[in-house]
Amino acid sequence: xxxxxxxxxxxxxxxxxxxxxxxxxxxxxxxxxxxxxxxxxxxxxxxxxxxxxxxxxxxxxxxxxxxxxxxxxxxxxxxxxxxxxxxxxxxxxxxxxxxxxxxxxxxxxx
Amino acid sequence: xxxxxxxxxxxxxxxxxxxxxxxxxxxxxxxxxxxxxxxxxxxxxxxxxxxxxxxxxxxxxxxxxxxxxxxxxxxxxxxxxxxxxxxxxxxxxxxxxxxxxxxxxxxxxxxxxxxxxxxxxxxxxxxxxxxxxxxxxxxxxxxxxxxxxxxxxxxxxxx
Numbered sequence: 297x298x299x300x301x302x303x304x305x306x307x308x309x310x311x312x313x314x315x316x317x318x319x320x321x322x323x324x325x326x327x328x329x330x331x332x333x334x335x336x337x338x339x340x341x342x343x344x345x346x347x348x349x350x351x352x353x354x355x356x357x358x359x360x361x362x363x364x365x366x367x368x369x370x371x372x373x374x375x376x377x378x379x380x381x382x383x384x385x386x387x388x389x390x391x392x393x394x395x396x397x398x399x400x401x402x403x404x405x406x
Numbered sequence: 407x408x409x410x411x412x413x414x415x416x417x418x419x420x421x422x423x424x425x426x427x428x429x430x431x432x433x434x435x436x437x438x439x440x441x442x443x444x445x446x447x448x449x450x451x452x453x454x455x456x457x458x459x460x461x462x463x464x465x466x467x468x469x470x471x472x473x474x475x476x477x478x479x480x481x482x483x484x485x486x487x488x489x490x491x492x493x494x495x496x497x498x499x500x501x502x503x504x505x506x507x508x509x510x511x512x513x514x515x516x517x518x519x520x521x522x523x524x525x526x527x528x529x530x531x532x533x534x535x536x537x538x539x540x541x542x543x544x545x546x547x548x549x550x551x552x553x554x555x556x557x558x559x560x561x562x563x564x565x
Contacts, residue, residue, distance in 0.1 A: 313482060320489040328527070329498050332541045333489065336524035340482040364425045371422075381521035388527045388539060398500060398539065 299355050306348030313341035326399035327391050335384030339376065346373040412450045413443045459563075466561040467515075473557065477523050481545060485524040488542060497543050500529070503536040505555060512562040519554055 317337020324330045350366040420435035421427075488496055507513050517528040520538060525545030530537040540546035 313486065316486040316489045320485070323489060323494060324496070326498075328539050329496060329541060331527060332485065332525060332539075335521075335527070336485065337482070339522060339524070340478055361425065364422060367422060377522070378518075381518045385517070385521050385528055388529045392529045392537070398498060400498065 299351060303348045303352035303355070306344050306351065310341045310344030310346075310348060313337050313344065317341060327396050328388060328398050331384060331388050331391075335380060335387075339380050342376050342380075343373050346370070346376075409443055409447055412447045413439055415450070416442055463561060463563075470557055470561055474519055474522065477554070481523045481525050481548070484544065485541065496541055498539065498541055499546060500537060500539050501546050501549070503538055503549065505534050505536060507534075507555065507559060507562075509562060512558055515561070516555060516558045519558065520549065523554075 314337065317333050320333025320337060321330055324333055346369050350369040353366050353369070354362055356362065416439040417435060420439055421432075424431050424435065426432075488494065505513070505516065507516055513531060513534075517531060517536065520526050520528045520536070523545075525541040526549055527539045528536055529539055538546075538549060540549065
């Protein structure tokens with residue numbers, strides 16, 4: 297019971313970060329700031345969701361199969377951890393190379 | 407020695423992903439892993455021999471990961487609050503950050519750590535200078551404080 301509660305809490309928290317990432321993608325003004333939302337909110341969101349799933353999977357007892365599956369899920373999380381910043385960096389650099397102008401806060405609005 | 411390590415790592419992965427423990431699958435794994443080890447052991451471990459330094463670095467890197475996770479959670483909450491606040495008080499800037507790190511591995515580790523923490527993206531590294539796109543003043547100041555750089559320097563003993 298406790299395990300399920302923790303797992304659900306993790307998944308809900310992960311979903312929350314996914315929602316903020318999507319909101320940021322819609323609200324932010326330009327290419328670079330949108331990359332922040334799209335590339336990053338996902339890192340923690342996916343990590344929390346996957347951790348929740350791994351925990352939920354162990355709920356029915358610690359059989360060999362269940363542990364193997366949970367470890368696979370954690371390896372997926374590890375992969376996201378390495379691949380996500382790399383892809384984000386690549387896209388941002390592509391923007392820089394194509395000289396996309398970054399949006400800046402207007403001085404008059406301060 | 408190199409062959410043995412690569413083989414063990416591959417075989418561990420084979421067992422993990424197949425999840426089957428009968429003779430057929432295990433022996434198939436031995437054959438496949440031996441073949442892959444024979445063909446591509448040079449790709450996995452670049453240095454000529456394993457020095458104790460690499461093992462020490464690996465251990466320090468593992469110690470660094472929880473701190474990084476904590477930072478990611480903190481700054482992710484910061485970015486989430488930026489997104490959700492109605493006025494959207496963002497102040498994006500491209501900042502330059504001069505680094506003291508030297509080796510390629512530490513540069514890459516630091517660059518990926520910067521990108522992994524929300525609010526900052528490494529766009530380029532030119533001659534030891536990072537071009538970082540920062541989302542707000544707070545995350546830029548956090549980076550400029552240099553705590554993360556010190557930690558990375560500590561892992562690779564570049565203080």
